[in-house]
Amino acid sequence: MTNLLRRYIYPFFFGALLTVAIVGYTTLTYRLNPKLLIIIVVGVAALALLLSNDKSRWILFCLGTFSVAFGYRSIHVGNATYLVPFEIIVFGLWIVLLLLPNKKNHISMPGMLVLVAIWCLIYGFANVLMGIPLDSIAAWTLPLLLGIPVFGVIRRLIADKNRLETINLIFLAVAAFMSVCEIIEFYFPGISAHFPWFFTSSILNTQEGFVRGTFSFWGYPAGAAVIVFGVLIAYDNILRSKENLLRLMSIAILVLGIVAVYVSGTRSAWLGLALAIILLSLSSKLKGIIPLSVLLAASTILPPVFFARADTLVTALNGAIVDTSLLQRSDRWTWGINAIISNPLLGVGYGHWLTHNIFLEIGSTIGVIPAIAFLVFIIQLVIRIARVALNGSTPDARRYGWLFLAIGITWIVQLNVETIFQTPPLAVAFWPILAISWYLPDLFPNSVKKDSLLSPTGSFHDHNINTNL
Secondary structure: OHHHHHHHHHHHHHHHHHHHHHHHHHHHHHOOOHHHHHHHHHHHHHHHHHOOOHHHHHHHHHHHHHHHHHOOOOEEOOOOOEEOHHHHHHHHHHHHHHHOOOOOOEEEEEHHHHHHHHHHHHHHHHHHHOOOOHHHHHHHHHHHHOHHHHHHHHHHHOOOHHHHHHHHHHHHHHHHHHHHHHHHHHHOHHHHOOOOOOOOOOEEEOOOOOEEEOOOOOOOHHHHHHHHHHHHHHHHHHHHOOOHHHHHHHHHHHHHHHHHHHHHOOHHHHHHHHHHHHHHHHHOOHHHHHHHHHHHHHHOOOOHHHHHHHHHHHHHHOOOOOOHHHHHHHHHHHHHHHHHHHOOOOOOOOOOOOOOOHHHHHHHHHOHHHHHHHHHHHHHHHHHHHHHHHHEOOHHHHHHHHHHHHHHHHHHHHHHHOOHHHOHHHHHHHHHHHHHHHOHHHHOOOOEOOOOOOOOOOOOOOOEEEEEO
């Protein structure tokens, strides 16, 4: 923990302070556009790190991962197409790593994901030839295609447990930063009003009377799903870490994160977090009983309006949908199913409703074949994580297997109700988690028992292809 702070967190903190000082001084002295100046300073620094050495590229990737906390702040390359910082960094890293000689140039990639990417490229190119605006194609396609470079970069840069722990620390920092920002915006509007360039609004009212935060600094309340990742990492540290400092820090982040997720009013984040915490607690056996009991006891003091909003999920499952948000999703899902039925092979093309379900979204837009391929990829991914969690022969392997299996619950929920891979701020948070989860067996070599039903020699085989990266 101390080494990680000294090598990564402290340099980042002081580097950020230096950047703020340079931008502030130059802006006040020469009256330059601060946004443009920040882009120039950050761009030059990123390019220097990118073209330096492996350690510098790793630092750049870490900085890019932390940029997830800033949400929708981006560079527009079209009316509908925009790139957030993480996308630019990952595409740059991917290109540089492709050109560098390395013994890991031959990397095993998830074949179903590669199939989805190839289909997207062919379909998009064909639509360009038919006169469909490139902007519409790129806006929908780029966040989905981002998975390929993310997988390639993570496989090259995260090769051991230490770097995995560093990424976990960064997601903790992301959760802490976003939680503090949302708590300030929601509970202290007088403070957020002094920063109109960062906060734009504070609350929303729901039909049930629940007052929720807007996450305006990030973009919209769905950002609570990103905080959930950090909350689960914090909870895992509380249960399993042996470092007291890390556990204390994790307790603070857990409390802040739960408050922020609560005020987001995002029911999918509530559901995913609750299920994931239960799974992590049960996997820890006796160690998990006390913290789970504390959290369950704390939930009983929540106001009735929380339970009224949560109850809408139960009534919806029983067929009684009265909430307009759920009604809208139901309408979009129905539309997506009908679109697939009407044109299963090629879908109905770009520019329609986002269906808030990745499988229906892919199927209704570009056809059922890539939708099925993406579903198979998700199934493979869950099995790979479960293999490590259930049959890992080392404590570290089992620990991270259970952690990412719990995180997997949250992104499975989100994939079915949000526009994850058509919204860049969400895509850049989810792709690294999925990629790390896929490569868990490689981060803990020889850690899975060979006689397991979930082993590579069992009845299920990973449909990987070797892609020359």
